[in-house]
Amino acid sequence: HSVRMAGESTxxxxxxxxMAEIGKExxxxxxxKGNLPQVIRIIPYSAVQLFSYEVYKKVFRRKDGxxxxxxxxxxxxxxxxxxxxxxxxxxxxxxxxxxQSGHSTMSLVALNMLREEGLASFYGGLGPSLIGIAPYxxxxxxxxxxxxxSVPEKYKSRPETSLATALLSATFATLxxxxxxxxxxxxxxKGTPYNTIFDAIPGIVERDGLVGLYRGFxxxxxxxxxxxxxxxxxxxxxxxxxxxxxxxxxxxxxxxQEKTS
Numbered sequence: 001h002s003v004r005m006a007g008e009s010t011x012x013x014x015x016x017x018x019m020a021e022i023g024k025e026x027x028x029x030x031x032x033k034g035n036l037p038q039v040i041r042i043i044p045y046s047a048v049q050l051f052s053y054e055v056y057k058k059v060f061r062r063k064d065g066x067x068x069x070x071x072x073x074x075x076x077x078x079x080x081x082x083x084x085x086x087x088x089x090x091x092x093x094x095x096x097x098x099x100q101s102g103h104s105t106m107s108l109v110a111l112n113m114l115r116e117e118g119l120a121s122f123y124g125g126l127g128p129s130l131i132g133i134a135p136y137x138x139x140x141x142x143x144x145x146x147x148x149x150s151v152p153e154k155y156k157s158r159p160e161t162s163l164a165t166a167l168l169s170a171t172f173a174t175l176x177x178x179x180x181x182x183x184x185x186x187x188x189x190k191g192t193p194y195n196t197i198f199d200a201i202p203g204i205v206e207r208d209g210l211v212g213l214y215r216g217f218x219x220x221x222x223x224x225x226x227x228x229x230x231x232x233x234x235x236x237x238x239x240x241x242x243x244x245x246x247x248x249x250x251x252x253x254x255x256x257q258e259k260t261s
Contacts, residue, residue: 018219036106041090042227049083050235053141072142080137081130088129089122095185125187128197132180136173143169144232157240159233166232170225178220179213 022030056078060071067075084091096109113121147165148156155161183200186192194200204212 038094040106041087041094045083045087045090046231048086049079049137050231052082053079053137069142069146072145073138076138076141077134079141080133084129084133085126088126091129092122092124095189124192125184128180128184128187128200131197132177132184135180136177139176140169140173140228141232143172148236157244159237162233162236163229166229166236167225170228170232171221174217174221174224178217181220182213182215 019031053075056075057067057072060075061067062071092113093106093109096113097106110122144165147169148162151161151165179201180197182204183194183197186200186204187194187197194203201213208215
């Protein structure tokens, strides 16, 4: 529910106050409002993002097979933008369902948006979202890869190593890129006064000060850091298991060939 805080026009509302108000006004169910669209969105979003990152890494490899830091950053940025573009309407629906009253389901919110605001409303704030996600995923994935490379070989395949590096890389990326995420959410809101990112940033700073760009950071971090860390850890662990399995299979096949020859 960081969207509640980021979209709140009243100054001074904090994480604890927001939690208390949601519980008082909506009960325990209020904390999971809009969760279904999030679950529906996150599955294809994560799948596209992780798969496309591996594809883009191959694209940006040099002829000698090496992948530079710039190549990793470019691959991460492209992966982030690809996954965002594919699933963006679901992200808009998730936000609208979380902050607007009077609509109980994702389908009702979608129909209302289509009827009142047109198809373009499903892509409101897409530009800032692409601009925001590109550096975030670029930094997150690049730092994760580089940290894993620097770990001693005997620790690389351990899940706890992946989890620790994923948490550190996600924290670093979140601190760097959160203001752009704030701008994205502001531009997704119905009736937003901001048309471009260049309107939104000075507008938010004028209204709330520089701290306004980090409004909702704590609940966002509490949600996204474990999410990003677990996602990268699970993906990295599966890659290691698949790679190990392939090596074992090749070894068995080679031994069988030697026995039959």
